[in-house]
Amino acid sequence: MIRVGINGYGTIGKRVADAVRQQPDMEVVGVAKTRPNFEASGAVEKGFDLYAAVEERKPLFAEAGIDIAGDVEELVEESDIVVDACPSGIGADNAEMYAEYDTPALLQGGEDEDVVDASFNARSNYDTVAGEDLVRVVSCNTTGLSRLVAPLQEEYGIEKVRATLVRRGGDPAQSGRGPINDILPNPVSLPSHHGPDVNTIFPDLAIDTLGLKVPATLMHMHSINVTLEAEPDAAEVRDLLESQSRTFVIPEWLGLDGAGAIKELAQDAGRPRADIWENCIWGESVSMEGSDLYLFQAIHQESDVVPENVDAIRAVLGEADQQESIERTNEAMGLDEGLAPTRTAAEAPADD
Numbered sequence: 001m002i003r004v005g006i007n008g009y010g011t012i013g014k015r016v017a018d019a020v021r022q023q024p025d026m027e028v029v030g031v032a033k034t035r036p037n038f039e040a041s042g043a044v045e046k047g048f049d050l051y052a053a054v055e056e057r058k059p060l061f062a063e064a065g066i067d068i069a070g071d072v073e074e075l076v077e078e079s080d081i082v083v084d085a086c087p088s089g090i091g092a093d094n095a096e097m098y099a100e101y102d103t104p105a106l107l108q109g110g111e112d113e114d115v116v117d118a119s120f121n122a123r124s125n126y127d128t129v130a131g132e133d134l135v136r137v138v139s140c141n142t143t144g145l146s147r148l149v150a151p152l153q154e155e156y157g158i159e160k161v162r163a164t165l166v167r168r169g170g171d172p173a174q175s176g177r178g179p180i181n182d183i184l185p186n187p188v189s190l191p192s193h194h195g196p197d198v199n200t201i202f203p204d205l206a207i208d209t210l211g212l213k214v215p216a217t218l219m220h221m222h223s224i225n226v227t228l229e230a231e232p233d234a235a236e237v238r239d240l241l242e243s244q245s246r247t248f249v250i251p252e253w254l255g256l257d258g259a260g261a262i263k264e265l266a267q268d269a270g271r272p273r274a275d276i277w278e279n280c281i282w283g284e285s286v287s288m289e290g291s292d293l294y295l296f297q298a299i300h301q302e303s304d305v306v307p308e309n310v311d312a313i314r315a316v317l318g319e320a321d322q323q324e325s326i327e328r329t330n331e332a333m334g335l336d337e338g339l340a341p342t343r344t345a346a347e348a349p350a351d352d
């Protein structure tokens with residue numbers, strides 16, 4: 001069993017903890033929190049051992065009636081690997097602690113690439129991180145872009161990617177984030193950091209990205225143009241994307257007109273926290289104009305990196321090869337069941 005510690009139990013950390021617990025070859029040693037709150041008590045209710053991330057704040061847990069199993073250093077020492085899901089920048093600060101206990105660690109997308117030994121996306125570069133000490137699971141947007149680039153690159157070759165990222169202002173619980181009623185070019189200057197971030201996975205890829213922020217919390221939306229080195233027809237590209245294990249090509253008959261409907265579908269499907277681990281690509285948007293591919297995809301920022309963290313654990317520790325790990329992760333999380341029932345066009349009602 002791979003013993004996994006989770007340091008930072010917020011949006012990403014709590015999801016990764018649940019996903020790790022579902023894996024047949026992994027166990028959660030415990031989770032570290034800085035203070036008692038609803039997430040700390042939720043962790044205890046789920047039976048996770050809770051470790052104090054900040055020594056001086058330990059008395060706060062006792063005051064709230066929450067038992068602590070130890071300090072974060074003990075968690076790090078007892079773990080074969082730590083998933084650090086602390087806010088951006090804190091992971092870099094924690095790197096020294098992981099090195100001190102000789103425990104490999106996964107940092108998240110908010111950390112700078114120069115802090116880590118390597119960046120990771122399961123579909124694109126699984127084999128490159130074995131034995132590394134500090135690996136960064138790239139951000140939600142970079143994960144979404146990498147999952148799209150990898151099969152297109154392999155099948156057709158890519159001349160250039162141009163992506164406009166319409167980003168949610170904050171996660172649902174981030175009441176202090178915005179904009180509240182505005183549409184922001186963000187950053188105003190080009191490129192946004194996403195293109196260079198994708199280059200940490202695909203160093204030679206030509207990619208330009210533009211970013212905006214909008215008053216939404218549900219998902220990010222990507223408007224994509226990829227100039228391919230071939231001229232497949234749109235149906236062929238759609239089939240290719242459908243064949244990938246973490247892309248959901250939305251059939252027209254489902255009537256999903258936006259991120260809200262996708263979230264509703266995830267809720268109806270009984271997904272935990274209404275999470276959507278897959279890239280959601282609108283099938284009708286997949287279009288070819290000569291060698292130019294166009295499409296829209298929605299990315300659930302809170303959860304698409306979760307299966308990637310699980311795979312990164314096995315990849316870093318050399319515990320499984322790429323296909324084995326992805327299949328094991330997908331099966332254990334229920335990702336391979338898909339988000340929606342499949343139905344052929346012939347079965348669909350005439351008025352679809």
Ligand code: NAD
Pocket residue numbers: 007008009010011012013032033034035039053054085086087088089090108109110111138139140171301302305
């Ligand atoms: P979050 O704020 O929801 O959770 C972070 C948790 O870490 C909080 O519970 C916080 O109290 C705790 N924490 C703070 N300091 C700590 C410390 N010193 N030790 C232990 N715990 C500490 O943040 P998040 O959204 O989960 O983001 C975590 C990382 O994941 C960031 O690098 C972020 O960029 C990345 N990420 C976030 C998203 C997203 O959309 N939320 C998507 C992909 C990647």
